[in-house]
Amino acid sequence: MKKSRADEFLEFASARTGHLFRSACLLTSGDTHLAEDLTQETLGRMYALWGRMSRVDNPAGYAQTMLVRTFLSHKRRRSATERPLGELPDRAPERGDDPALRIALLDALAALAPKDRAVVVLRYWEDRSVEETADALHVSSAAVRTRSTRALSKLRERLGGSIVEFAAR
Structure with a gap:
């Protein structure tokens, strides 16, 4: 039985979300809230294009490129209004x-x-x-x-x- 477009995308998104989020965290210097927003926006754009993804050789690479471009667009829009914090807030260490x-x-x-x-x-x-x-x-x-x-x-x-x-x- 052939998978529907939504099922194919759900499988892709489930497999790639963690990697996209980790890359977004690095791009945002640890701002997990912004990283979540960038990841979500990237996945939303990927879903909108999913019907045409059969022409793309590497959807995972395409998603990473889209994430970086989304990040750079965000920085251009908001660079003058945000100020980085001097120190990161206390958080519990993750998995060692x-x-x-x-x-x-x-x-x-x-x-x-x-x-x-x-x-x-x-x-x-x-x-x-x-x-x-x-x-x-x-x-x-x-x-x-x-x-x-x-x-x-x-x-x-x-x-x-x-x-x-x-x-x-």
Whole structure:
């Protein structure tokens, strides 16, 4: 029996929501509420296009690209009105995660410009190639390499030697 369009999308969304949310959390520097909104908006747009997804080779990659573009659109709309917090609120650690490492990394990511943060997430969290990242962000490969170098330099400057001590744990 053939699956309906809604059933196919539900299966896709169930499989990809967690990954999209984790990527959105990195893009938003730990703002889980905004990450939920971005994930939901991405899945809503995917559902609207689901009938035409048979022409897309990699729906998961398409969803990730859509998530990054949604994030960048959001940052353009609201960049002047929001101010980042100096400290993250207290939260219970999740499944053995190291809270100090998480906070240090999220703070360091928050210090990057949105496009630099998107490059870092796509290149190093999503493990995409320079060309795939360039395609997702509608920029040249040279721009991705430049942003990547600049972002990694800022992360090293911000984290200093402390990242080595966190990694040793």
